[in-house]
Amino acid sequence: MKNSNSGSLRNLIARLSDGTLSPEEEDQLNQLLQADPIAQQQYLDHMLIDALLEREFGGALPHAAINGMAQITVPLGSPIASLKASGLRFLRTRAARWALTPVLAIILVAAGWLWREWNGAEIEQPQRLKLANSGFEEGQLIFKRRPSTAAWAGDIAEMIEHFSGVTPHEGSQMVRFVESVVGAEDACELYQIVELGDMAEIIASRPTSVEASAFFNAIEAEDHSAFDVTVFAFSADPAAHPDVWPTRRERALTFSGSQVRADSDTKSWQQVVARLNLPADTRYLVVRLSVFCNDSERSNSRFPGQFADNVTLNLVSL
Amino acid sequence: MDREGDEFVRLLTASQSSLYACILAMLPDRVAAQDILQETNLTLWHKAEDFDLGTSFIAWASRIARYHVLNYRRKRNRDRLVFDGRLFNELSERLTERSEDVDHFKESLRECLKRLPAEQRDLVARRYAAGGSVKRIAQSRGQTVGAVSQILYRIRESLLNCVSQYAQEGQQ
Numbered sequence: 001m002k003n004s005n006s007g008s009l010r011n012l013i014a015r016l017s018d019g020t021l022s023p024e025e026e027d028q029l030n031q032l033l034q035a036d037p038i039a040q041q042q043y044l045d046h047m048l049i050d051a052l053l054e055r056e057f058g059g060a061l062p063h064a065a066i067n068g069m070a071q072i073t074v075p076l077g078s079p080i081a082s083l084k085a086s087g088l089r090f091l092r093t094r095a096a097r098w099a100l101t102p103v104l105a106i107i108l109v110a111a112g113w114l115w116r117e118w119n120g121a122e123i124e125q126p127q128r129l130k131l132a133n134s135g136f137e138e139g140q141l142i143f144k145r146r147p148s149t150a151a152w153a154g155d156i157a158e159m160i161e162h163f164s165g166v167t168p169h170e171g172s173q174m175v176r177f178v179e180s181v182v183g184a185e186d187a188c189e190l191y192q193i194v195e196l197g198d199m200a201e202i203i204a205s206r207p208t209s210v211e212a213s214a215f216f217n218a219i220e221a222e223d224h225s226a227f228d229v230t231v232f233a234f235s236a237d238p239a240a241h242p243d244v245w246p247t248r249r250e251r252a253l254t255f256s257g258s259q260v261r262a263d264s265d266t267k268s269w270q271q272v273v274a275r276l277n278l279p280a281d282t283r284y285l286v287v288r289l290s291v292f293c294n295d296s297e298r299s300n301s302r303f304p305g306q307f308a309d310n311v312t313l314n315l316v317s318l
Numbered sequence: 319m320d321r322e323g324d325e326f327v328r329l330l331t332a333s334q335s336s337l338y339a340c341i342l343a344m345l346p347d348r349v350a351a352q353d354i355l356q357e358t359n360l361t362l363w364h365k366a367e368d369f370d371l372g373t374s375f376i377a378w379a380s381r382i383a384r385y386h387v388l389n390y391r392r393k394r395n396r397d398r399l400v401f402d403g404r405l406f407n408e409l410s411e412r413l414t415e416r417s418e419d420v421d422h423f424k425e426s427l428r429e430c431l432k433r434l435p436a437e438q439r440d441l442v443a444r445r446y447a448a449g450g451s452v453k454r455i456a457q458s459r460g461q462t463v464g465a466v467s468q469i470l471y472r473i474r475e476s477l478l479n480c481v482s483q484y485a486q487e488g489q490q
Binding site (some may be wrong): 010011013014015016017019020021026029030033034035037039041044045046047048050051052053054055056057058126138202213216222268269271273312316 | 334335336338339340341342343346348352377400401402404405408409413416419420422424427428429442443445446447448449450451452453454458459460463467468470471474475477478482484
């Protein structure tokens with residue numbers, strides 16, 4: 001193998017193994033492996049380890065099912081017992097194998113199906129749900145007591161490029177939580193409604209969860225900041241009735257949140273991830289981002305410097 | 319079932335991981351590889367009487383698996399296959415020559431996994447557990463998919479060195 005290509009080959013094999021190889025990269029991989037025994041060896045070694053790891057950690061089910069094949073199919077065939085008693089090698093005959101083939105086929109197909117179900121989330125990749133202004137790069141923040149679709153609403157916040165040395169996690173802007181007005185004084189919140197549309201059919205037909213993630217940062221640790229992401233599930237549009245959101249804890253089908261305490265490192269962003277198993281009748285989600293400021297010496301409801309960026313929402317079929 | 323029948327089922331059962339690995343290396347498509355493993359199992363069962371006990375089961379089984387992969391490739395458009403025909407032939411021949419290595423790799427992999435630092439072992443477990451994906455790991459670690467992919471590559475490389483060492487020691 002040419003040394004200059006070893007980095008590319010390594011990268012391409014890694015991407016192939018992880019399922020992220022593009023068609024153009026497939027062509028490159030073909031070219032690098034073509035008539036190059038050492039590169040082919042490297043590829044084979046790597047894919048063999050990859051497959052064995054897959055079986056070691058995720059492929060136990062077919063193994064168990066095939067183990068069961070010996071125990072289930074043979075006793076099933078009462079002819080076998082009698083033939084065994086008569087000393088004939090029934091199972092080693094073609095006729096016996098043809099007789100047992102339908103049973104074996106059913107078991108293998110069932111094993112395959114169960115294996116796929118077991119590994120379903122891997123086969124069916126998480127589906128990204130559309131969140132408006134997920135990186136706080138465009139549009140406007142709405143100062144409002146109720147969540148809206150297609151925009152972040154809630155307490156007073158601003159989209160900025162930098163603040164006291166803190167720069168965005170991704171893109172050119174981030175959101176700064178400025179002042180708590182609509183809720184408790186120690187919390188500043190933004191929320192957004194996501195209508196599930198066609199996705200609701202998936203949720204109704206199979207176990208599904210949603211994963212909401214956001215990155216947070218704060219300028220200092222002395223104020224005991226904390227960050228929170230919460231997802232609420234609703235069967236009807238929570239914006240349709242003014243009293244739904246204020247009583248969300250009672251009106252939501254379910255909700256789940258996750259909190260992280262701010263660290264003192266302004267250079268790194270902290271990720272907060274909330275997961276929620278969705279009831280079958282979920283039609284709307286509300287994602288809420290909150291920052292808490294527990295500084296008892298703070299004289300007003302303004303927040304000194306808490307930020308969020310890069311919010312994502314993924315649907316995962318279980 | 320007689321003793322030879324018992325032995326055949328034991329070999330078939332024990333070879334599932336190695337056989338899957340051979341198929342995936344020839345056809346890097348996890349869903350198709352799983353289907354082909356099932357088809358291969360059926361053929362192996364049908365042809366059980368052609369197998370000579372005492373010879374290499376995985377070498378025999380991987381030749382039959384190669385036939386099924388070839389069949390699958392014939393039914394698919396070239397643009398849906400990663401490797402072209404010539405490269406597939408080269409790879410599958412090379413693989414057939416060393417199919418017994420796969421069994422050795424499999425036997426020592428568990429031991430090599432124990433030798434990994436806890437953090438790496440945890441990462442591998444997350445990647446290969448049901449529902450695991452590089453993208454999800456990258457999100458949870460706040461890293462890019464490419465960065466996680468490269469870390470995993472290096473871990474697989476060190477596992478490969480370890481299992482190869484075991485295989486060499488076994489031959490001495």
